[in-house]
Every structure is written in structure tokens, then in C-alpha cells.
Amino acid sequence: MANHESTYKPSSRFERWLDERLPIRRMMHGQFVDFPTPRNLNYLWTFGGILTACLAIQIVTGVVLAMHYIPHEAMAFDSIERIRRDVNYGWLIRNVHAVGASMFFIAVYIHMARGLYYGSYKAPREVLWILGVIIYLLMMATGFLGYTLPWGQMSFWGVTVITNLFSSLDAVIPGLGTRIVVWLWGGYSVSGVTLNRFFSLHYLLPFVIAGVVALHVWALHVVGQNNPTGIEIKSKSDSVPMAPYAVMKDMFALFVFMIVFAWFVFYAPNYLGHADNYIEANPLVTPPHIVPEWYYLPFYAILRAIPSKLGGVIAMFGSILILLFIPWLDTSRVRSARYRPIFKWFLYLFFLSVIALGYLGAKTPEGIYLLMSRICTFYYFAFFLIIMPIVGVIETPSPMPRSITEAVLGKGASGAGVPAGAAAAPEKR
Numbered sequence: 006m007a008n009h010e011s012t013y014k015p016s017s018r019f020e021r022w023l024d025e026r027l028p029i030r031r032m033m034h035g036q037f038v039d040f041p042t043p044r045n046l047n048y049l050w051t052f053g054g055i056l057t058a059c060l061a062i063q064i065v066t067g068v069v070l071a072m073h074y075i076p077h078e079a080m081a082f083d084s085i086e087r088i089r090r091d092v093n094y095g096w097l098i099r100n101v102h103a104v105g106a107s108m109f110f111i112a113v114y115i116h117m118a119r120g121l122y123y124g125s126y127k128a129p130r131e132v133l134w135i136l137g138v139i140i141y142l143l144m145m146a147t148g149f150l151g152y153t154l155p156w157g158q159m160s161f162w163g164v165t166v167i168t169n170l171f172s173s174l175d176a177v178i179p180g181l182g183t184r185i186v187v188w189l190w191g192g193y194s195v196s197g198v199t200l201n202r203f204f205s206l207h208y209l210l211p212f213v214i215a216g217v218v219a220l221h222v223w224a225l226h227v228v229g230q231n232n233p234t235g236i237e238i239k240s241k242s243d244s245v246p247m248a249p250y251a252v253m254k255d256m257f258a259l260f261v262f263m264i265v266f267a268w269f270v271f272y273a274p275n276y277l278g279h280a281d282n283y284i285e286a287n288p289l290v291t292p293p294h295i296v297p298e299w300y301y302l303p304f305y306a307i308l309r310a311i312p313s314k315l316g317g318v319i320a321m322f323g324s325i326l327i328l329l330f331i332p333w334l335d336t337s338r339v340r341s342a343r344y345r346p347i348f349k350w351f352l353y354l355f356f357l358s359v360i361a362l363g364y365l366g367a368k369t370p371e372g373i374y375l376l377m378s379r380i381c382t383f384y385y386f387a388f389f390l391i392i393m394p395i396v397g398v399i400e401t402p403s404p405m406p407r408s409i410t411e412a413v414l415g416k417g418a419s420g421a422g423v424p425a426g427a428a429a430a431p432e433k434r
Contacts, residue, residue, distance in 0.1 A: 011035025036226050041244035042251045043232035045413050049119040050230070050251075051258035052112050058259055059109040060218065064211050066102040074154065076204035078197030081156035082285040100274040106148055107277040108266050110300035113141060121331075122352060124340030125231040131332040133224040136217060138328045143214045145301070145325070150207035152298055153200060157282030162295045164203070165195050170308075173315040194288065234405065234412045235340025243409035294369065302366030303359050307385065309370040310378040320382065327389050334389050336397030344403045348396045355388045 013034035015021040024031055073092050075084040088095040117137070120126060126134035153164045168189045174182030191198030229238060238244050245251070269276060277299060281292050297305055304321050311317035327334075342349040358381040365381065368374040406412040 009035060009041060012039050037252075038246065038248040040226065040247040041229070041238060041241075042247045043230055043238060043409055044243060044245045044250075045232050045234065045409050046230070046251065046254070047233060048254070048258055049115065049123075050232075051255045052116040052119065053225075054255035055112050055259055055262050056109070056116060057218065059105060059112055060211070060215060062101065062105050063109060064215070066098050066105065067208070067211060069098050070102055071208055074204070076154070076197075076201045078156065078200055078286075081154065081200060085155050097270070100270045103278065104266065104269045104274055106151065106298075107300065108262075108269070109144065110148070112262070113144065114300075117141070118356060121355075122342045122349075123231055123233055124235050124335070124337075124342065126332045127235075127335065127340050128332070129228045130224075130231060133221065133228060134332055135329055136221040136224055138325075140214055140217050140221060141328075142325065143210055143217065147207060147210040147214065148298065148300065150203045150210070153203045154207065155282050156200060156286045158284045158286055158290070158292050159279045159281040159295070161195060161286035161288065162292055163297055164199065166295055167297070168195070170314075170318050170321075173318045176315045231340065232409060233341060233343060234409060235344070236406065236409055236412070239408050240410070296367055299363065299367075302364075303362035304366075306362040306366035306378045307382045309366075310375065310382040320386075324382075324385060327386070331389065331393070334393045336394050337400060337402075338397075339402040339405070344405050345396075345400055346403055347400045348392075351388060351392050351396060354384070358384045358388075 011031050011034050013024075013031040015024045015030075020030065023029075070088065073084065073088050073095065075081060085099070088099050090096070092098075120134065120137070149167065153160050168186055171185040171189070172182040174185065176182075187193060189199070190196065191202055279296065279298075296302070304324055307324050308317040308321040311320050337345060337348065339345055342352055361377065362381045362385070365374050365378045370378065406416075
């Protein structure tokens with residue numbers, strides 16, 4: 006929090022000398038050791054740390070892979086196989102990077118769902134939420150660019166289909182969409198030029214993400230963390246130091262997450278991918294069913310649910326950009342859905358509709374699948390544009406605790422005499 010003072014005390018002459026000139030240790034201690042953390046955080050709050058670890062893994066493995074990858078249309082596919090077969094531990098590095106992309110998105114979707122449920126987008130955390138959405142957009146762009154690089158059938162045709170969406174802008178300004186597509190491709194078709202520029206951008210964007218993550222963490226430490234009750238810290242008994250309590254909790258959650266990560270890496274590295282990507286790209290043979298990676302499927306289903314090409318593109322991009330405006334679309338004064346008896350059921354239905362869109366995005370857009378896609382798409386937008394504003398006005402919230410301490414220790418608890426490490430004791434959830 007902005008007014009938090011560090012308790013750091015230099016223990017040597019060198020540390021005192023450095024602290025007077027560059028108080029970096031004081032800053033790190035104040036922000037990551039004794040920073041006040043709500044004592045009632047559950048394990049859903051550990052996904053911020055997990056996402057930081059995922060980003061670090063992707064950057065490190067990506068840099069190593071870039072040393073061996075060849076961004077050329079005649080050699081890209083074979084260079085991936087050479088990495089897997091001939092480079093020392095190349096199979097492991099490539100599997101970690103490929104599986105890491107999926108695990109990154111699993112973690113970010115859980116992180117976003119937690120933010121929606123507990124109202125982490127409400128004042129004073131609007132900028133924090135917006136920065137999170139920007140990170141998500143950058144992740145989607147990076148993932149799309151990376152999906153091109155194996156230069157398999159699904160990579161080639163996925164890029165062809167998705168970039169061609171910009172041609173729909175011809176309906177607004179004649180020729181504009183076509184010019185954008187040609188500019189993206191670097192020619193009149195997807196080729197080695199496209200692959201080379203997409204590789205360059207894929208290498209660059211993770212470092213941009215890291216920069217926005219730094220802003221995200223900074224914004225978090227200015228306004229402080231939200232918590233399951235949605236009540237701000239009011240007294241010392243409402244919080245505990247970040248280290249060791251929150252840090253150890255994050256470490257345990259990261260360990261469990263890495264077990265799942267490792268299972269996919271060693272036992273099912275291709276489970277979340279597509280078999281057609283093991284066929285080298287061929288512009289003369291179109292796969293029978295072109296689908297993007299699983300983490301784009303909900304938005305792909307929205308794209309195909311709209312009969313108009315331009316309308317589908319607007320709906321797809323709108324379904325992502327609308328997340329930026331959630332802090333102002335939700336009119337309720339209560340943050341946590343735990344105390345919103347009507348809203349939380351609409352929210353559960355929203356989560357279900359997103360999962361359904363993910364399933365429908367992998368199916369052919371016809372018959373019952375197309376009908377269900379349109380119903381789920383309608384509910385997706387209705388949730389933000391109709392339900393959120395109206396329910397926030399008409400809903401009567403459930404009784405809330407007066408403080409975080411009361412939520413943890415029960416009614417009548419003042420927190421007086423409670424030791425700093427009380428949060429290590431069993432808590433009420």
C-alpha cells in the first residue's frame with residue numbers, strides 16, 4: 006500500500022552505505038517481506054505468483070529455443086524436429102515451452118475468474134484491472150504469433166484464416182482490410198516473410214509483457230490486495246506480513262501447480278495441441294477442420310456465431326475489449342459475489358457459457374452447435390451490458406462482516422492481542 010513504511014534496518018556498514026545511496030533492499034523488504042497482506046486470502050490468490058513463474062519459464066525456454074530455431078519456410082518445420090531429436094535436452098525445453106503456453110492460459114483464466122467473483126476490478130483497483138486485461142491481450146497476441154512457428158498444417162492455415170479476418174474492414178473502407186492483410190503477410194500470401202516477422206514479434210512481446218507485469222505489481226502495491234470479503238484492511242489485526250505467510254502459501258501452490266505442469270510435459274506433451282501440426286505446412290492442402298489453440302476457442306466460437314464476417318470480427322474483438330469497462334459496468338457497491346445472492350448465480354452461468362463456447366469453438370458451425378454458440382454469445386454480452394448494471398441496482402446484499410478479522414475469527418472478535426502470525430491458524434472460509 007502507498008503509505009506503508011518499510012521496517013528494514015541495515016545490519017552492516019556496507020548496507021547502510023548502500024541504503025543511503027540506492028535503497029533497493031529497503032524497497033524490496035517493504036514491498037515483498039513486511040508488506041501488509043489480508044489475513045483471509047485463499048489459494049486463488051496464489052495464481053498471481055504462479056503466473057509470474059510461468060512468464061519466467063516461457064521467456065527462458067523461448068530464448069534457448071530461439072538459438073536453434075530457423076525462421077525460414079523451407080527449414081522451420083525441420084528445425085523443430087532437430088531441436089526435439091538432436092539438441093541436448095531439446096525435447097524437454099520444447100515440451101516445457103509448448104505445454105507452458107497452455108498452463109500459462111489455464112492460470113490466467115483462473116486468475117481472471119477470481120477477480121470477477123471477488124470484485125477485484127472495483128475502485129480503487131480499476132487501473133490494476135485494466136493493466137491485467139492489457140497483459141491478457143498481449144498474451145493472446147504472443148500465443149498467436151508463436152502458434153505460427155512450428156510451420157505445420159494447423160499453424161499455416163490458422164494464420165491464413167485469422168489474418169484474413171482483417172479483410173472484413175473492406176466493408177467499411179474499400180481496400181483498407183486487404184492492405185492490412187498484405188502488410189501482415191509481407192506479400193500476397195502467407196510465406197517465409199510472414200514467418201520471419203511473426204518470429205521477431207513473438208520474441209519481442211514477452212519482454213513487453215514483463216514490463217506491463219511490473220506496472221501491474223506496482224499498481225497492486227499502491228492500492229493493496231483485495232480479499233474474499235471485499236473489505237479493505239482497517240487495522241493491524243486484519244493483515245499479516247507477506248513473508249513468510251503469503252510467500253509460503255504461494256510456494257506451496259506453485260509446487261502443486263508444477264506437479265501438474267510436469268505431468269503434461271513428461272506424459273502428455275501433445276495432449277493440448279493438434280495432431281495436424283505434425284504435418285508440414287502445405288498451401289495446396291487445406292485441413293478439413295481449422296481450429297486455433299484451445300485457449301482461443303471461446304472467441305473463435307463467438308466469431309463464427311455471427312452470420313456477417315464483419316459482425317463476427319467486431320463481436321470477437323468486442324468480447325475481449327469489453328473486459329476493460331467492467332469496473333464501470335458493475336453498479337453494485339459490494340465487491341465480493343460471496344455477499345451478492347443474485348449476481349453470483351448469473352456469474353456461475355457466465356462461467357458455464359464461456360466453457361460451453363470453448364467446447365463449441367472446436368465443433369463445426371452447423372446445426373445445434375451453431376444454435377448453442379449464438380445463445381452463449383448472446384448471454385456473454387448480456388451479462389456485461391444488461392445483467393451487471395441492472396442487478397447491481399436491484400440486488401440486496403447479504404450481511405457482511407465489519408472487518409477482515411471478524412470474517413476470520415467470528416463475530417465479536419476485535420483482534421486485540423492476536424499475534425501477527427494468527428493467520429497461520431485454521432481460518433473460516
